[in-house]
Amino acid sequence: MRIAIFSTKSYDRTFLERANARFGHDLVFFEPKLEAATARLAEGFPAICAFVNDVLDAEVLRLLAAGGTKIVALRAAGYNNVDLDVAAELGLAVVRVPAYSPHAVAEFTVGLLLALDRRIPRAWGRVRENNFALDGLIGHDLFGKTVGVIGTGRIGALVARAMRAGFGCTVLAHDRFETAELTALGVTYTNVDDLVARSDVISLHCPLTPETRHVIDAAAIARAKPGFLLVNTSRGALIDAEALVAGLKSGKIGGVALDVYEQEADLFFEDLSNEIIQDDVFQRLLTFPNVLITGHQAFFTEEALTAIAETTLGNVAEEAAGRVSANRVSAATGTAAGRRG
Ligand code: NAI
Numbered sequence: 001m002r003i004a005i006f007s008t009k010s011y012d013r014t015f016l017e018r019a020n021a022r023f024g025h026d027l028v029f030f031e032p033k034l035e036a037a038t039a040r041l042a043e044g045f046p047a048i049c050a051f052v053n054d055v056l057d058a059e060v061l062r063l064l065a066a067g068g069t070k071i072v073a074l075r076a077a078g079y080n081n082v083d084l085d086v087a088a089e090l091g092l093a094v095v096r097v098p099a100y101s102p103h104a105v106a107e108f109t110v111g112l113l114l115a116l117d118r119r120i121p122r123a124w125g126r127v128r129e130n131n132f133a134l135d136g137l138i139g140h141d142l143f144g145k146t147v148g149v150i151g152t153g154r155i156g157a158l159v160a161r162a163m164r165a166g167f168g169c170t171v172l173a174h175d176r177f178e179t180a181e182l183t184a185l186g187v188t189y190t191n192v193d194d195l196v197a198r199s200d201v202i203s204l205h206c207p208l209t210p211e212t213r214h215v216i217d218a219a220a221i222a223r224a225k226p227g228f229l230l231v232n233t234s235r236g237a238l239i240d241a242e243a244l245v246a247g248l249k250s251g252k253i254g255g256v257a258l259d260v261y262e263q264e265a266d267l268f269f270e271d272l273s274n275e276i277i278q279d280d281v282f283q284r285l286l287t288f289p290n291v292l293i294t295g296h297q298a299f300f301t302e303e304a305l306t307a308i309a310e311t312t313l314g315n316v317a318e319e320a321a322g323r324v325s326a327n328r329v330s331a332a333t334g335t336a337a338g339r340r341g
């Protein structure tokens with residue numbers, strides 16, 4: 001099937017072309033992001049492939065349907081950028097990649113935590129300048145510390161297990177459902193308030209929903225242990241970024257590592273090194289010595305990109321064959337779950 005692929009980066013092309021050896025689709029790559037102004041590029045394509053910052057609102061979906069598109073394949077897990085009601089009304093099948101490599105994200109989370117607490121990026125910067133002084137680089141043993149994991153699904157469970165079984169931490173967890181495998185390991189489930197109050201490290205792994213939006217806000221920061229570390233590789237809007245800045249300025253927060261940011265759609269995945277960034281909160285966050293930010297790269301492994309490409313092209317093949325893909329998202333099952341993975 002002919003597929004118009006939007007927001008193409010070199011790595012998308014590499015992995016999609018490699019996976020396509022099995023499927024034989026006709027892949028046409030477009031660099032621009034999908035939005036109303038670019039939707040016409042898809043004219044005559046029965047399928048389009050979109051990424052997290054592509055716009056799939058009612059206007060774009062109508063333009064796509066008018067151009068003959070029948071299948072919208074998201075090369076991502078989250079689908080909150082798609083108006084599912086309008087897609088259903090137009091008869092567009094929306095498919096996604098529900099899970100590709102929870103290991104990629106979980107391992108990156110642990111890496112961020114260590115890099116933050118042990119100040120590895122700062123240390124490397126110094127050593128490159130022949131500055132071998134250790135002042136300001138002091139960290140903590142993770143052994144024996146309390147780590148709170150909010151959301152123990154595919155990724156959170158791996159992080160909880162790594163911290164408990166690997167590092168010997170006390171692990172507190174909060175989720176709507178308890179995972180027996182984790183309780184057997186000695187992980188203790190509790191409510192969010194208790195988890196926040198008792199944790200030295202808080203790691204976020206729940207989806208973004210109206211209920212979880214700003215789960216870490218000013219009140220949570222006030223309730224938390226002085227000097228606690230916060231890691232977010234899930235969705236930016238789980239944290240109130242302004243409250244975060246206040247918590248960092250006051251010294252209440254010991255350190256923050258973020259792979260996601262509430263307003264990341266305007267920033268991440270692009271080279272903006274020659275631009276003036278207009279987001280003052282983001283710019284302020286970058287100024288703290290105890291903040292470490294990466295641009296939504298936790299998923300970015302060979303294994304994950306391979307799985308994303310294979311599942312995406314497989315989803316299109318299923319739908320093209322007239323079958324309903326197991327990875328189809330419908331308005332009925334749709335949630336406000338976060339922007340992707
Ligand atoms: P999952 O669906 O396997 O797990 C999510 C867990 O959160 C479930 O156990 C669910 O019961 C729980 N949950 C739902 N509502 C909750 C609430 N109100 N309070 C506490 N827990 C709640 O999802 P998965 O695959 O583990 O992904 C977790 C997050 O990581 C998602 O937001 C996903 O979008 C994000 N992600 C980030 C990536 C990155 O590159 N930074 C890549 C992939 C995923």
